[in-house]
Amino acid sequence: MEQAGNRPAVNLKGQAGGVPFNPHHQETAPGVNLAVEIAGLRLANPVLPASGTFGFGAEYAPFVELNRLGAIVVKTITLHPTPGNPPPRLTETYSGLLNSIGLQNPGLEVFIREKLPYLRQFTPPLIVNIAGRTIGEYAELAARLSEAAGVDALEVNISCPNVREGGIVFGTVPAMAARVTAAVKGNTPLPVIVKLTPNVTDITVVARAVVEAGADALSLINTLQGMAIDIDTRRPALASVVGGLSGPAVKPVALYNVWRVARTVKVPLIGMGGIMTARDAIEFLLAGATAVAVGTASLVNPGALMAIIAGLEDYLLDQGLADIRDLIGALEI
Amino acid sequence: MEQAGNRPAVNLKGQAGGVPFNPHHQETAPGVNLAVEIAGLRLANPVLPASGTFGFGAEYAPFVELNRLGAIVVKTITLHPTPGNPPPRLTETYSGLLNSIGLQNPGLEVFIREKLPYLRQFTPPLIVNIAGRTIGEYAELAARLSEAAGVDALEVNISCPNVREGGIVFGTVPAMAARVTAAVKGNTPLPVIVKLTPNVTDITVVARAVVEAGADALSLINTLQGMAIDIDTRRPALASVVGGLSGPAVKPVALYNVWRVARTVKVPLIGMGGIMTARDAIEFLLAGATAVAVGTASLVNPGALMAIIAGLEDYLLDQGLADIRDLIGALEI
Amino acid sequence: MSNKIKIFVQRVKVLIQNLEAEVLASCRVGADVYLLRLQAPTIAEIARPGQFVHVRCSETLDPLLRRPLSIHDIGDGGGLVFLYQVRGRGTAWLARQQAGSRIDILGPLGRGFTLTTNKRIALVAGGLGIVPLLFIARQALENGNQVDFFYGARDRERLYQRETLQAMGVNLLLATDDGSAGFRGPVTKLWEQYLKERRYERAYACGPREELAEFAHLAARYDIPAEVSLEERMACGLGACRGCVTTLRDTTGNRYYENVCTGGPVFDAAAVEWEG
Amino acid sequence: MSNKIKIFVQRVKVLIQNLEAEVLASCRVGADVYLLRLQAPTIAEIARPGQFVHVRCSETLDPLLRRPLSIHDIGDGGGLVFLYQVRGRGTAWLARQQAGSRIDILGPLGRGFTLTTNKRIALVAGGLGIVPLLFIARQALENGNQVDFFYGARDRERLYQRETLQAMGVNLLLATDDGSAGFRGPVTKLWEQYLKERRYERAYACGPREELAEFAHLAARYDIPAEVSLEERMACGLGACRGCVTTLRDTTGNRYYENVCTGGPVFDAAAVEWEG
Numbered sequence A, B: 001m002e003q004a005g006n007r008p009a010v011n012l013k014g015q016a017g018g019v020p021f022n023p024h025h026q027e028t029a030p031g032v033n034l035a036v037e038i039a040g041l042r043l044a045n046p047v048l049p050a051s052g053t054f055g056f057g058a059e060y061a062p063f064v065e066l067n068r069l070g071a072i073v074v075k076t077i078t079l080h081p082t083p084g085n086p087p088p089r090l091t092e093t094y095s096g097l098l099n100s101i102g103l104q105n106p107g108l109e110v111f112i113r114e115k116l117p118y119l120r121q122f123t124p125p126l127i128v129n130i131a132g133r134t135i136g137e138y139a140e141l142a143a144r145l146s147e148a149a150g151v152d153a154l155e156v157n158i159s160c161p162n163v164r165e166g167g168i169v170f171g172t173v174p175a176m177a178a179r180v181t182a183a184v185k186g187n188t189p190l191p192v193i194v195k196l197t198p199n200v201t202d203i204t205v206v207a208r209a210v211v212e213a214g215a216d217a218l219s220l221i222n223t224l225q226g227m228a229i230d231i232d233t234r235r236p237a238l239a240s241v242v243g244g245l246s247g248p249a250v251k252p253v254a255l256y257n258v259w260r261v262a263r264t265v266k267v268p269l270i271g272m273g274g275i276m277t278a279r280d281a282i283e284f285l286l287a288g289a290t291a292v293a294v295g296t297a298s299l300v301n302p303g304a305l306m307a308i309i310a311g312l313e314d315y316l317l318d319q320g321l322a323d324i325r326d327l328i329g330a331l332e333i
Numbered sequence C, D: 001m002s003n004k005i006k007i008f009v010q011r012v013k014v015l016i017q018n019l020e021a022e023v024l025a026s027c028r029v030g031a032d033v034y035l036l037r038l039q040a041p042t043i044a045e046i047a048r049p050g051q052f053v054h055v056r057c058s059e060t061l062d063p064l065l066r067r068p069l070s071i072h073d074i075g076d077g078g079g080l081v082f083l084y085q086v087r088g089r090g091t092a093w094l095a096r097q098q099a100g101s102r103i104d105i106l107g108p109l110g111r112g113f114t115l116t117t118n119k120r121i122a123l124v125a126g127g128l129g130i131v132p133l134l135f136i137a138r139q140a141l142e143n144g145n146q147v148d149f150f151y152g153a154r155d156r157e158r159l160y161q162r163e164t165l166q167a168m169g170v171n172l173l174l175a176t177d178d179g180s181a182g183f184r185g186p187v188t189k190l191w192e193q194y195l196k197e198r199r200y201e202r203a204y205a206c207g208p209r210e211e212l213a214e215f216a217h218l219a220a221r222y223d224i225p226a227e228v229s230l231e232e233r234m235a236c237g238l239g240a241c242r243g244c245v246t247t248l249r250d251t252t253g254n255r256y257y258e259n260v261c262t263g264g265p266v267f268d269a270a271a272v273e274w275e276g
């Protein structure tokens, strides 16, 4: 797939750069199954947007056929509107992106009123990512979203590194992570996906704790804690000093965490962190992820999700494989 | 410093690529002080090679004037010869390098007999990095190296992620890290630098523990745990499955850890992780490091250390600064 | 509701494009400033002054993010013209691309300037702030406006595109810090002199932030509807990541964050929180 | 002791160089195979067959590491010739570089083949294994050796540089998997036929690992001193990082790891642990 062709140029297909927009996507090739199941949800393919990098879907509509996604995952929703952190909120690092958005979102009410009706029209499952500052807020978010038509699963962000009193504490302390999980589970009939942070000594301890508390699936990784300095001004590159690192730079760390957690717990995993191409996505499947999420790649190349789905299909055809599920956890050691 | 000049090309100076070898290095410009002090050692400048990426010095002699370095830091030495891990031991990741060398080294005896005489001829302080499988081995290494003429300080590797019974346990458990530190301190009159791993929930806890146990300085970060898969063979890219991630990809994580530790402990820090250019090095100084170490950059560009020293000098001159120590911890928040 | 959004989506589909555009010409016009012309007719035909294009400045993943560049001018036959300064690794890569290369671009993006017809307007450009103002100048002249173009820079060498502006027919009023061309001093000071005599029905500015703040201050004092084009670091350029916000003030004085990529880059000068 | 090492360092200083070499020519000679000629006289004049050059295949930090390429030939006037297949992002970048570009190279590196004079020798190349063997063939002929050059590939299209070899004056013996040129089957099988009749005083091989193992096996059976050129992923290329090891066996059968970059890439075929 990465061979250069006739012309001395890289084949950009499935690469981050330059995939021209093709709105007319063919359906999955006959005879090839891309469908997987996560926590009772059937996904037509294992490729999802990562929360916070895909807005509320509409932003990417010019480049992504939302009906072709495995599921739709929206930006973290909090109970009340969250203004987010002061700018600058972004800085580029070597093959990476450091951000401190601070969970800016319009809050639960506005989400249900203004975003959900649009999102409801698409067929893939809708996964709503939630974060609270207290366990009570998580519980309330779970309860209220369960009543809103069109929400198919909750992804619980216990790991956002930007909000002091919130995510960071819950996600790094196994007992706290378990309590959040239990509170959400107790307040919703929907499948609950808990999103783990990699900023811990042993991610399998947290994984085990939240699975015991009832998590139906796990997603990982959220961003790594990082920092950058503008040496000309001698100030932090981000107004909030510390940010979350994502993108290709973190891929090896993400893959390592997915592999370890896959060997620890039985629930399905959504793997993410630095996936830029279909080849990257396949690494996560082989390591044991049932599905993958794509974040930073979409920010660089708005068609990345489509290119990755197409690339998975091509890979199966190339390899003469009929079912993508045969790749899951198929790493040979 | 990163402006393109007359010709539409990047100025490679201080960049990882293409610095042509210039064996005739001028001395530090008059009126500019690059010297710093770490644990009683006077370094003519704050730029060091990172352990394990510089062999035993001779390998880089064609490109690096060893007498121009702030100090010389050698590959980890173990009590007995260590064969290392089976190949493949390396794989490239996006802007990163994943390795599982497994501490291959000829052991203490051979080091003292065959490597030390060569290293002794150079004027910069010689820092010997050590790792043991038990606390007793650390203690013995410390005692024996203290008797060997020419060793100026010990760097204690409690964080190598590749040797199961060794580094990984000591470096991630604060009490264990403290015990190793105390054992080394108790067996040497030399300054002791403890090298920390970033693979922990809170690096400041480990930092505090080893400083309380007597560490004279800290170096950080060692590599991040990571993994890569060859999807064509469906096997791990490294024979030992898991490896350590280094290089530009990890820079934001390294800088974050240095900044946090600098605000926690009073001892001097040697910052490292992804430093490719003088600009990168300055970020670490501003974050609070007294010196920096350069690893992966040398593997890419054998003249990187020289280019970074020259770049620091240029920066001071450009900025009209007389003393590099004015940059240490000078981040404005 | 969902119907309305559908229509919006339809509209966007037609507008924002991601394509590989061929470099028609790239030439150095200053110490580190380049004029770049890309062949991108489908973007050129719909682009409006003040909009920008998000440019991939790498064939690999380092540098990673796209770089936003305002549209400087529309050339003949679908040419899209940019004027940029080499600042770091991204723009340095761009400067190495020669005629015939293909560049991955995304655009047109953002909200452009509010256009007027048959009015007297003032454009105030500081340094590279010339970029979007040349485009609006051309459009404004076509719409029958009288254009006073205030253009300031460090010195005469940095007054790029003077001939183009002159040929266009704007009333060009220059200012330099060192007095090597035109008025000696900040361009906003020069504008202030004219403000005392002339009545502008609209004013537009682009340049360094302090200069824009001063511009906004003057516009408010003389009660002129004014717009500024702002810069902020960007990732998606599409309004999805919320990375590019700037601080605005609503009519009641409350501060809030707005995306520069979709809410801007052009903002009402009175709505910008110049302190934050 | 330290004196001896000093001399070594001196020697190395003169030998290994890091410089930017100009591309003299780059041309496609197969579906994904390129012939590249760089201007690097100071390396060309000291390079020995079997040595390699470590090539930076990026202007940025992605891809990050250098890529090792064996020296294929020495051209006139200081030209250094490479033949490579596009495998991934690094070699794809290299394939985009055109005459006039400059490429950051480090070399010559590694231990080359042991040369002989006035002997009958066999060279056994599988696929791109041709690369270092063409260089040694040229040198061997100059040294008065008789050279049987066994050259195998998938099909006749993949038998690169046949004309060059023929013009050089080697006794060229071809093998292809599909029989489209020469012997049908593995090149080692073809060599085996000759081994039964001819006595070679030395043999050299480069190619896929299984083929090299078979070559080593045959050389041992016929008691011919034999050398192979191996590949392993590399970082520094200088012997410092210990990343590029291969498994060898000492005379007592003990296995140990040796750097391919400095202990090789050429090894005594009998010392290589073919199982590990």
Ligand SMILES: Cc1cc2nc3c(=O)[nH]c(=O)nc-3n(C[C@H](O)[C@H](O)[C@H](O)COP(=O)(O)OP(=O)(O)OC[C@H]3O[C@@H](n4cnc5c(N)ncnc54)[C@H](O)[C@@H]3O)c2cc1C
Binding pocket: A092, C052, C063, C067, C068, C069, C070, C071, C083, C084, C085, C086, C087, C088, C089, C090, C091, C092, C128, C131, C132, C230, C231, C232, C233, C234, C265
């Ligand atoms: C809407 C918009 C339109 C723009 N139009 C133009 C234009 O027409 N011509 C032009 O020369 N420049 C323009 N810029 C600025 C241009 O995008 C940056 O100079 C460019 O991204 C720098 O990239 P680099 O890789 O060369 O530098 P980097 O190495 O990324 O950074 C070099 C310096 O530039 C700063 N910088 C990086 N990105 C931005 C950014 N997005 N905005 C402001 N500063 C930044 C960095 O903080 C750093 O100090 C525009 C910016 C925006 C937001």
Ligand SMILES: Cc1cc2nc3c(=O)[nH]c(=O)nc-3n(C[C@H](O)[C@H](O)[C@H](O)COP(=O)(O)OP(=O)(O)OC[C@H]3O[C@@H](n4cnc5c(N)ncnc54)[C@H](O)[C@@H]3O)c2cc1C
Binding pocket: B092, D052, D063, D067, D068, D069, D070, D071, D083, D084, D085, D086, D087, D088, D089, D090, D091, D092, D128, D131, D132, D230, D231, D232, D233, D234, D265
């Ligand atoms: C001493 C030496 C001499 C070589 N000489 C030549 C030569 O003359 N011509 C030629 O075409 N190739 C040669 N190779 C192989 C060449 O270095 C690799 O094909 C190249 O590094 C691949 O880089 P890439 O970025 O294109 O591929 P990548 O994207 O890095 O990798 C593509 C595939 O190539 C494999 N690979 C990567 N690096 C190496 C490596 N160092 N050795 C073997 N496999 C690797 C990867 O595992 C992967 O499967 C040589 C290798 C060595 C060690």
Ligand SMILES: Cc1cc2nc3c(=O)[nH]c(=O)nc-3n(C[C@H](O)[C@H](O)[C@H](O)COP(=O)(O)O)c2cc1C
Binding pocket: A050, A051, A052, A053, A075, A076, A097, A099, A101, A103, A129, A157, A160, A195, A221, A222, A223, A245, A246, A247, A248, A250, A272, A273, A274, A275, A293, A294, A295, A296, A297, C241, C243
């Ligand atoms: C700009 C940005 C915003 C993000 N916002 C959120 C968020 O709101 N909630 C969340 O759970 N994760 C958030 N993330 C993390 C991503 O969902 C994902 O876990 C991470 O970026 C790793 O994937 P990637 O490397 O593919 O981007 C955000 C990431 C980025 C880059």
Ligand SMILES: Cc1cc2nc3c(=O)[nH]c(=O)nc-3n(C[C@H](O)[C@H](O)[C@H](O)COP(=O)(O)O)c2cc1C
Binding pocket: B050, B051, B052, B053, B075, B076, B097, B099, B101, B103, B129, B157, B160, B195, B221, B222, B223, B245, B246, B247, B248, B250, B272, B273, B274, B275, B293, B294, B295, B296, B297, D241, D243
């Ligand atoms: C190939 C390689 C070998 C290494 N070996 C050691 C080692 O033996 N001991 C040690 O303390 N650190 C070792 N390290 C870690 C480095 O010293 C350094 O902490 C790390 O690579 C981060 O710096 P860098 O990004 O500049 O390489 C090694 C790193 C690499 C890449």
Ligand code: FES
Binding pocket: C233, C234, C235, C236, C237, C238, C239, C240, C241, C242, C243, C244, C245, C259, C260, C261, C262
């Ligand atoms: S750049 Fe992503 S919202 Fe503006």
Ligand code: FES
Binding pocket: D233, D234, D235, D236, D237, D238, D239, D240, D241, D242, D243, D244, D245, D259, D260, D261, D262
């Ligand atoms: S590549 Fe570093 S030792 Fe061989």
